[in-house]
Amino acid sequence: xxxxxxxxxxxxxxxxxxxxxxxxxxxxxxxxxxxxxxxxxxxxxxxxxxxxxxxxxxxxxxxxxxxxxxxxxxxxxxxxxxxxxxxxxxxxxxxxxxxxxxxxxxxxxxxxxxxxxxxxxxxxxxxxxxxxxxxxxxxxxxxxxxxxxxxxxxxxxxxxxxxxxxxxxxxxxxxxxxxxxxxxxxxxxxxxxxxxxxxxxxxxxxxxxxxxxxxxxxxxxxxxxxxxxxxxxxxxxxxxxxxxxxxxxxxxxxxxxxxxxxxxxxxxxxxxxxxxxxxxxxxxxxxxxxxxxxxxxxxxxxxxxxxxxxxxxxxxxxxxxxxxxxxxxxxxxxxxxxxxxxxxxxxxxxxxxxxxxxxxxxxxxxxxxxxxxxxxxxxxxxxxxxxxxxxxxxxxxxxxxxxxxxxxxxxxxxxxxxxxxxxxxxxxxxxxxx
Ligand SMILES: [Zn+2]
Numbered sequence: 001x002x003x004x005x006x007x008x009x010x011x012x013x014x015x016x017x018x019x020x021x022x023x024x025x026x027x028x029x030x031x032x033x034x035x036x037x038x039x040x041x042x043x044x045x046x047x048x049x050x051x052x053x054x055x056x057x058x059x060x061x062x063x064x065x066x067x068x069x070x071x072x073x074x075x076x077x078x079x080x081x082x083x084x085x086x087x088x089x090x091x092x093x094x095x096x097x098x099x100x101x102x103x104x105x106x107x108x109x110x111x112x113x114x115x116x117x118x119x120x121x122x123x124x125x126x127x128x129x130x131x132x133x134x135x136x137x138x139x140x141x142x143x144x145x146x147x148x149x150x151x152x153x154x155x156x157x158x159x160x161x162x163x164x165x166x167x168x169x170x171x172x173x174x175x176x177x178x179x180x181x182x183x184x185x186x187x188x189x190x191x192x193x194x195x196x197x198x199x200x201x202x203x204x205x206x207x208x209x210x211x212x213x214x215x216x217x218x219x220x221x222x223x224x225x226x227x228x229x230x231x232x233x234x235x236x237x238x239x240x241x242x243x244x245x246x247x248x249x250x251x252x253x254x255x256x257x258x259x260x261x262x263x264x265x266x267x268x269x270x271x272x273x274x275x276x277x278x279x280x281x282x283x284x285x286x287x288x289x290x291x292x293x294x295x296x297x298x299x300x301x302x303x304x305x306x307x308x309x310x311x312x313x314x315x316x317x318x319x320x321x322x323x324x325x326x327x328x329x330x331x332x333x334x335x336x337x338x339x340x341x342x343x344x345x346x347x348x349x350x351x352x353x354x355x356x357x358x359x360x361x362x363x364x365x366x367x368x369x370x371x372x373x374x375x376x377x378x379x380x381x382x383x384x385x386x387x388x389x390x391x392x393x394x395x396x397x398x399x400x401x402x403x404x405x406x407x408x409x410x411x412x413x414x415x416x417x418x419x420x421x422x423x424x425x426x427x428x429x430x431x432x433x434x
Pocket of ligand 1: 110233
């Protein structure tokens with residue numbers, strides 16, 4: 001009976017999350033109305049608009065069809081639409097899908113206000129296409145390594161959020177409908193710490209409720225990278241898993257990740273960068289993050305979150321200054337240092353892991369949640385039937401809701417049935433004369 005109560009309260013909490021979400025959204029919407037003043041505007045001499053940045057990227061790809069390709073993936077639900085542009089670097093383009101190559105997936109601009117990260121994406125693509133160069137870079141030996149590497153770059157994961165920032169809401173980090181895309185993944189989703197900020201960290205109504213997160217998950221699962229890096233700003237740090245607990249994973253993969261991060265810190269961050277688990281180093285735990293999902297579920301052996309710049313002297317309302325360099329010298333220094341750090345990863349990464357087998361990540365037996373079951377089921381179906389099954393993605397949340405309601409009503413019926421039996425028994429007992 002105790003187990004029944006536990007199950008009942010779990011299901012009730014699940015259904016309650018749907019109603020509390022609308023309250024959270026209302027609060028977030030109210031908060032969004034209070035336009036936060038920002039003393040420093042976007043420096044348009046240094047930073048591209050999102051349109052100009054994609055224009056630059058498209059012309060770069062057009063000039064280097066031998067190395068670069070670009071695709072735009074669209075998704076949406078409940079009237080909300082989003083798109084993510086993915087640029088693929090591959091030495092000889094025909095080998096784009098060659099699974100024998102070492103694969104690296106990089107994502108920038110997951111939070112709208114962190115504009116500097118998307119500028120870094122453009123810089124890395126310019127260097128990869130040999131239109132720009134890094135000082136002290138031996139291009140010949142690098143090209144030898146890059147022949148066996150495929151790099152996918154997402155320059156702006158959160159285009160809708162970025163548009164809100166460009167329209168003047170300089171503190172916006174969430175997507176176009178108020179969800180934090182780095183809380184919307186399924187590992188430990190929805191757990192709230194004592195200092196949980198419903199405005200900043202809204203995880204959405206369910207794991208993968210947001211089209212941006214769905215696109216990124218599908219991209220990661222199909223590409224199956226050896227290295228994942230999500231690039232942020234707000235501080236200087238090199239994080240490895242986990243974000244949702246204050247420990248790092250055990251064993252060889254963890255040691256390998258830490259060694260690479262220490263090298264990057266020594267060579268490119270002048271030892272200023274914080275290193276360790278996101279949850280252990282940053283001072284708060286984060287639940288439902290992309291990096292924890294990449295490590296735990298996609299089993300990317302080297303999964304990282306980089307924080308490339310932060311101005312701790314900026315006031316909390318001065319978001320552009322807090323998250324982005326505002327002068328030319330710092331802007332250039334940050335792009336050069338971090339572009340060099342990424343080319344160190346391109347050089348050292350392939351030597352760390354065998355491209356054929358992604359050996360090293362421990363297989364962990366874990367409970368599969370209803371969400372993950374449906375995700376896996378629908379992903380499999382879609383792979384088999386191609387784009388025709390795309391519509392299932394939209395209906396996934398609805399299926400989950402109906403399934404939960406079905407479970408909830410079954411348990412309630414069972415509960416009523418059990419209590420009726422126990423009442424009947426009591427009557428029989430009391431009818432017997434003592
Ligand atoms: Zn961020």
